[in-house]
Every structure is written in structure tokens, then in C-alpha cells.
Amino acid sequence: MYPAEFDYHRPESVSDAIKLLQENPEAKLLAGGHSLLPVMKLRLAQPSALVDISRISDLKGVREDGDTIVIGAMTTYSELMGSDVIKQKLPCLIDAADNVGDVQVRNMGTIGGACAHCDPASDFPAILLALESEIKSVGPNGERTQSSSEFFMDMFTPKLEPDEVVTEIRIPNVSNIAKATYIKFAHPASGYAIVGIGAVRTNDGNVQLSVTGSVPIAARLSAVESEISGKDLSDDNIKAAAEKATEGLDFVGDIHASDEYRAHLTKVYARRALESLK
Template sequence: MIPYAFDYTRPESVEEALDLLDDDAKLLAGGHSLVPALKLRLSAPGRLIDIARIPSLKGIREENGEIVIGAGTTHAEIMKSDLLKQHLPMFAEGAALIGDPMVRHKGTIGGSLAHADPSADWPAMVIAADGEVVLRGRNGSRSVAAADFFIGFYSTALEEGEIITEIRLPVPAEGTRMNYQKFAQPASRFAIVGCAVVRHPDGSVRVAFTGVSDAPFRDTGVEEALSGQQLTDDVIEAAAAKAAEGVSLNSDHFASEEYRQHLARVYCKRALNAVA
């Protein structure tokens, strides 16, 4: 129950949504983050702008050597995408690990990235895949590398009056292998620790974590330990031991700092073994 009055608007275009977006408005996509916040009075906007049905925010396509995912694309649509299964299978497989069927059919990738829950799954995968987040405001569009988009606890590079419109990911070279592993909280299925790994045919590896710290991050320490190395058992063991080194670790009633550090090493090792 949400017993307070607010306006509800369903724009038909991004331009219309931007015209409505002001300090007293909130964007509604899948609603799985915003609606609970409304119920708990953590947020009380005067207007909800429902962008879930804007056509230009939907869909998955290949364009100029990139896979483009509309911000309004649901987890279920990503899970079922043949294009992603062909080029970025980690995304289709990772989507299946999110929440439950209701969450997957209503929640959107753009909503998840904008909300920036430190335990969300998409950030680690988008960072590891070297993705870019495309933002649009009244003055035009700009792109932010996913590794720079998440700047703190529920904080992103989104500025006032901007909307995420799409996520762009380079089409990997043939022979690229990728994997996402997570230790899930059993009720919400958010990641207590999640690790995404992308290994390219030239041997370069990108590693990203979620759930470990206040914000998802690229783990350059693990990457440097793997640089120029064959993924033997010993190399993987040594690289995984460096997981989340020097990072300020989360501690809550799900996992202590020490346990999260242990889980980061375990799930990094599993993801590396999967791409080896």
C-alpha cells in the first residue's frame, strides 16, 4: 500500500519523458527497485514517469560491430535472445540467474544499472564485456564506459535530467570465452559476491566483481596476474588469490568482510576455470 498522492504519466517517447523529468519526478521502468522504496517511504516523488513501454528503449540488435541492448529490455528478453547467445552468451546465462520469473519478465537492464544496487548482477557483466552506457538528456547524448559509470554506493555517473537509453557492447572476436559466477542470497537472489570474466583469443582477460564493495569494479590486480599467462591450474590459483585486494569490502548480516574476501577468491577461480 502506498497511501499518498502522486501523478502518473506514461510518455510515448524519450523526448517526452525528458520534458517531464524534474526534481520531483522519478522514472519507472520495471519497478522492482522503485516500488519497494515507495512503500518504505525511502522515496516519495510527486510524479512517476513510466518509461517501460517506450519503443525506442526496447530491443537487441547488432550495429557497427557492437551489440546494442535497449535500456528498457527485460531480463527475460535478454535471457532468450539468440543474438546474445551467439555473441555474448554470458548475458543470456547471467539473466537466468536474476531473481524469479516475475522479476525477469518486468525488470529491465537499464533500470538495474541506473539503480546501481551494489549486489546487482548486470554491472559486473557489462564492465567485464567492456560495455558503454549511453545517456540522454535535453542537450543530447553521451556515452560512459561501464567501468566509470558506477562511482559509489547506489551512485552512478547519471546526471540530473538524464535517462539511460541503451547499452553498447563490442562484438567479441571469435574464440572469446566468458562466464559469470555468483554466490546468491537465497531469498532475493542478489549476488553476495558475483564475478564476471571475459577472456579474448589474444589471452587478455577482463575481470569484474559485484557484491564485494560499495560499487561494482574491474579487478585489475587479477588481470595483471593473468597477463601473458596460460590459464593453468597454478596460474588461476595465484590470480584468484589476488581477488579484491586493496578494495574496501562490504560487511553485513549476509557476509563479513573476511567471508566476502574468501567468496571473491572462490568465485573468481570458478569463473576463470570456466573460461580456461
């Protein structure tokens, strides 16, 4: 519970942060720290330096850009939950944020931090996938915007260079969202998702569904989506679609919940999520 020695930097800007990352190849970005600091305290991670970007004001806040909602990467869960824009237009993000950790975690943890960490049991990757969000990052060679499905590559592995900083999460076509939700079966101790399902129904009849927790990295439930999209959300249709929730996916297991149990819960929660889209 006592981390090894490290340097601490608090750059004023993203470009300064990138410069520090280039100068210190063993450095890590600190973007809230509720995942990083515990592993440092266990000495499982021993970065030479922490580059704290959590107070860079350019990276904070929620704004609208036409029909896109833009969330600064260093916006905390608490700030997100307090945002009027989110309350009015994307309350499903409040469902998701409310499921994250506890008050202290929500006060410190940031959306960009959660994305870049790519924890397989993290809540936000699932809902951001279902919303077909984009993730913008800046590196030494300039900025790029990737779809969330490209970005969440693998367990703890975002599509991100070591000297690249996530700056924005962009949720497009907000006016086309008819209903959206995030529901979760949490591990009672850690609060992390054993299964979390993000679900979106659009005005044009598409259903977008994603899963976290039960799989190595958050993923779309494309078999369910193609089964249900364009159809009535009748009980029978929902049931038939939810049965396909495990198709094409590998499931993870541990002492708390086996892969078989997680696969089962994925079906149950896919069904429950679809029911709430009615």
C-alpha cells in the same frame, strides 16, 4: 506497503520523458520498478511522480551494429534471454540474466533500469564491466556514451544527471570474445549477489574480471587481470591470480555476510570464474 500519493506519466518518447523530468524535479523514472516500487511501498522513497519509460519502443530490443551488440535500455531480462543474437554471441548475458530475481522480476526488470539503479549487489554491472561495455544516455543537452567503469560511480550513484535517460547498453568487439561467464553466490533470501563475478577471455589472451556484491560498487579485479592476462589458464596460474582478487578493494558486510567472508568468497569465485574460462 502502501506508497504515498504520486502522479504517473507514460511518455511516448525519450524527449518527452526528459521534459517531464525537468518539469518535476522530485519525479523518478520507472523502468520496470522492481527496485523502486518496494522502497516506495515502504515509504522510504516518496517521489512526486513516476515517469514510466518502460514501454517506449525505441528503447527496446537487441541489435547488432557492426561488431557491437546494442541492447535497448528498456529491454527486459526475459526479452534479453529470448534474443537469438544474445544466445549466439553473448550467452554470458543469459547466465547473468538467469541469476536475476525470479520470473516475475525478469519479466518486468530492464537492463537500463538495473544500470541506472547502481545497486551494489546487482548482477549486470559486473558482467557489463567485464565486457567493457558502454552506456549511452540522453539528456537535455544531447547524448553521450560513457564506459561502464566511468558510469558505475558508486553505490546507487550512476554518472547520470537527474534529467538524463539511459537509452542503450553497447557491447563492443564481440568477435574478440573467446569465452565469458557470470557466476554468483547469492543470498538465499533476496537472491542478490553476496559475490558475483563476471569474467571474459578475449581472443588475444586478455582476461577481464569484475566483481559485484562484496564491494560498494561493481569493480574490475585489475590485480587478477594483470596477473593472469597473457598467461596459460593453468591451475597454478589461476590460483595465484585469484589470490589477488581482494587487492585494492574495500569490502562490505552485513548480518548475512561479513566483509571478511565476502572477501574470501571473492577469491573463491574469482578462481572458479577463471577455471570456467579455460
